[in-house]
Amino acid sequence: MPHPRHPPDTGVHEKVTSTTMFKSIVVFEVEGGSDKYLDGHRRDTMPIINSLTEHGWHAEVVYYRPEWTEDIFDYVTGAFDGYISRVNPGNIPGGERGYFDLLTRLSDAGLVGMSTPEEMMAYGAKDALVKLSSTDLVPTDTHAYYDVETFHATFPTSLSYGERVLKQNRGSTGSGIWRVQLRDKQLAAAIEPGTALPLDTEIKCTEAVDNHTEIRQLGEFMDFCDQYIVGDNGMLVDMRFMPRIVEGEIRILLVGPHPVFVVHKKPAEGEDNFSATLFSGAHYTYDRPEEWQDLIDMFAAARPVIAEKLGGDNIPLIWTADFMLDTAPDGSDTYVLGEINCSCVGFTSELDMGIQQLVAREAIQRIEAAHAG
Structure with missing residues (x-):
């Protein structure tokens, strides 16, 4: 099983070029934070690593520290085809800027970024809702x-x-x-x-x-x-505030362009309760996408508009779209977009669904497509 690496602090490694193919993916994490388990990783990190290995690719974890930036850059560009970022923005030492700068440099050096800072900021920033306020979403x-x-x-x-x-x-x-x-x-x-x-x-x-x-x-x-x-x-x-949030938030989880499942997240009962997080006691029900076909079709139809408003259709590797129920003027149900997440979407509770294998296949396909192009 691959082990997490701290980047070596000696030597300068060969930089990746458009013709270099290592069949290797680095997974970035940071040390510490409430999202870590006993082994020091997010619970969904090693399943991704193991799935990539099962596909015949090398994969390993590298921890990000600001003081290691140049060593990380040298090591990663000399040995990997792409990176998967599994870093919660709230846990980044020194703030987002240094980490995002490193990811951008790696993409400029030829690595396939999953997800890039541009994708995280376009899709994952909360003001994506403001940019979409002129739509029906x-x-x-x-x-x-x-x-x-x-x-x-x-x-x-x-x-x-x-x-x-x-x-x-x-x-x-x-x-x-x-x-x-x-x-x-x-x-x-x-x-x-x-x-x-x-x-x-x-x-x-x-x-x-x-x-x-x-x-x-x-x-x-x-x-x-x-x-x-x-x-x-x-x-x-x-x-x-959308009053029907008490009926539950509906989350579509996607790997690339593919809806994987829909989570119906019903807040815990209580006068002012509206949170749909597990931490707050919300009840989760996992459904197949076809069980919410109207919502899936609506979101698919809106994707070109979302891409236009958010500055491009570079789809994140793992992302979610959260919706709340609302009532249309004719009394029928409709959906309101509450947020899009893509910086570090977790799927710990769904590992038995094999999502890590879908992530591995999508990541490999993106790298192979980049080299074929």
Whole structure:
């Protein structure tokens, strides 16, 4: 079984060229983090490694550290055809910029990136919803805050239209995703939409990570949320709360262009519960794509529009699209896109479905296609 490698700190290795074929894939991880198991890896990392090995390819893990950047670059370009990134952005030492710069350099050197920083930022950034707000996939009143001043000037008015959900760009498993509503239901019913709420207005804030609820003042809560906006790739997406989220979130998991399964994630029962994460007690049901054929067909039809709005159709290796139920004007069910994830989608609970084998085949096919071209 291949073992994780720390890159050697001696020697300069031959750089990969368009005619070099190593039949070798490196899987990037970082040390530590809550997504690691007893062996120091994500639970789905070694199954990917083993599946690649079963296909006759060499595969190994290399840990990323900022101080190892040049040694990693030399080692990887001299021995591998492509990389698979299995790094949770929230766990990257030194922040995303250095790691993304390394991945970009590796792609420029000829490696096939899965997924590249460009794909992660185009598909996985939360403001993808804003770029799609002119389509039928996302409510038109979805917008993003890229600076603290705009957030503080706009959100008190945004909240006057009804319950909102704020989503940070960083984090995972519901961290920094907040359902925000007025504590006083009579005030919520009487407030004139478009009115800027006073900063001392009491609000109920429920975080998706575990459905815990806090009573805070609006101004103080916005000060707290400033942390999500400052720094590299910081932003907050402001989206209408979809009441039918209590019926469950519907996630399509894809490997490349292929829908693998649909997860129906029903939040735990409770007055303000809306989170669909396992950590929050949500119940998951796994279905075949054909059991949600209308949703699959709708998403497939929207793919060209998604590619146009997000800047290209370079599909991530492993990605998900999350939808919520809504009601159309004629009373029929429809679906609203809640987010797309592709930076480091986990599939630990689905290893018995053989997803790791699909990932290995798709990765190999991408590299072989790049060399054939």
